[in-house]
Amino acid sequence: MSFLxxxxxxxxxxxxxxxxxxxxxxxxxxLGAERLSDADFMALLSPAxxxxxxxxxxxxxxxxxxxxGNTILLYAPLYLSNECSNGCRYCGFSADNRLPRRTLAPDEIEAEARVLADQGFQHVLLLTGEAPRAAGVDxxxxxxxxxxxxxxxxxxxVFPMSRQDYARLIAAxxxxxxxxxETYNPELYAEMHPYGRKRDFAWRLEAPERGAAAGMRRIGIGSLLGLGxxxxxxxxxxxxGRYLARHYWRSLLTISFPRLRPADGGFQPRVPVGDRQFVQLICAMRLWLHDAGLVLSTRERAELRDNLLPLGxxxxxxxxxxxxxxxxxxxHEGQQFAIDDDRSPAEFAAMLRRRGFDPVWKDWDAAFQPAAGKGAA
Known part of the structure; x- marks a missing residue:
């Protein structure tokens, strides 16, 4: 049985x-329960x-x-391409938006990687739009x-793939x-994705399962806060997250909390998420999934990111x-969204130490990676 x-x-x-x-x-x-039921989780997400x-x-x-403990794993996003054939109404990369389109050449990719490595990063996240001719699996x-x-x-x-393509990238x-x-509401999903391959709700929903089955060490999910x-x-x-943790227990689980930010196209959040509500969602998720990594990006302002450190x-x-x-x-032209915390990696790591946290630049080595296709189902 799939999550679908x-x-x-x-x-x-x-x-x-x-x-x-x-x-x-x-x-x-x-709040008094050690392990939450579905009804308990609903209660912790409620206005009450x-x-x-x-x-x-x-x-x-x-x-x-x-x-x-007090560890915070640091990572950096590396955008390879902003070309996209999808018409997502909320995204700066939408095919409807007029912006400078660019896909990095191999030497440009290496130059980006060198900068990030020189800053200390050992964990990198590669991102693209969905434009198979410009930035496909090859x-x-x-x-x-x-x-x-x-x-x-x-x-x-990147875009959802088959299990075979995920295995191919694991081997690489x-x-x-x-x-x-983005959203788990099928009707809203269809409205927000009027055309393009991303319109297929089920294909996207089941992609984390295909990735885990292919042997991904870590699987990250999330929904766009403010879309619905x-x-x-x-x-x-x-x-x-609970489904993936139970059925694909060899893969570590992470949950992200992306609040919609200004981007080309002018889309405004339909249901704005205030700071107190944002804190509530993060804390409720921690009580629901004790062992999941919880991820926060530079979408959020520096003061809020600092204050959220102790909470999950x-x-x-x-x-x-x-x-x-x-x-x-x-x-900076052609960006997917505007960031709000522009501190350098060194400044951010120094802040973590001042607050009693340990910045972790490396917690994994590719030498430990098992052969592709060994995931649990």
Whole structure:
């Protein structure tokens, strides 16, 4: 049974209504539970839980320190291409937007990698739009092999692939996959993706399973906060994470919390997520998934990122640029979204140490990677 089979049992509108109907007593019951039921998770995501935010934060912090200590894994995104054939209404890379399109050549890719490696990064995340003719699987495989000498861990955040293509990239040096479903509401998903390959909801939803089955060491998921009802999407993200953790237990799980940021095209969040609600979602996810890595990017402002450190976050990016060529050439035109924390990696690492956290530049080496295709199902 795939997660698609599970999610089809739920009506998103009813899930949203059930979350909104949760009471203070439901929240108190959930806070007292060691392992949460679906109803408990709903309660912690509900408006009623906002009045219990301090207790929620304390418990999330205790669980995080018990599981992860004071370590924060640092990574950097490396955008290879902003060419895209999808019409996503919310994305700066949308084919509808007029912006300078660029796909990095091999020497440019290596130049970007050298800058990041010189800054200390050992974990890199390669990103593209979805334009198979410009940046397909062949291109990605060549890019991975080009940057492999510089990093101990290489992740991808690109278009969904077959299990065979994931296995091919693992053989080239990839060990982690990040793929956001964007929204778990099929109707909203169809509205937000009017054309392009990304319109296929099921193909995207089941991609993390194909990646895990191919042998990805780490699988990352998330939904775009502000695209629709963020409480409902957070609930389904949590269900998805629990499913992957149970069925593909050889792969580590991470959850990201991307709030929509300004981008070309002018899309505005339909349901803005305030800072208190953002904190609530992160803490609730920690209580739901004790062992998952929780990821926070430079989408968020520096002050908020610093204050979220004790509450459950375990992985963070630093010094990021979301346009191809942004590191070696200082290119910022054609970016996917605007960043809000522009501190350098060294400045960010120094802040972590001042606050009692240990910045981790490397927690994995490609030499440990097992043969592709050995994932558990």
């Amino acid at each position: 089979d599970i999610i089809q049992r739920f009506d998103p509108q009813q899930v949203g209504a059930d979350i909104m109907a949760c009471s203070a007593s439901d929240v108190e019951r959930a 839980a906002e009045n219990h935010l301090e207790e929620l934060a304390r418990k999330a912090s205790r669980i995080t320190r018990r599981r992860f 291109y990605l495989e060549a890019a991975v092999r080009r940057v492999r000498p510089f990093f101990s861990s290489i992740g991808i955040e 040096g990839v060990d982690s996959l990040t793929l956001y479903q 009802d963020f409480r409902t999407d957070a609930f389904f993200t949590g269900l998805h 976050i375990t992985q963070m990016s630093a010094g990021s640029c979301t346009a191809p060529g942004g590191y070696a050439q200082g290119e």
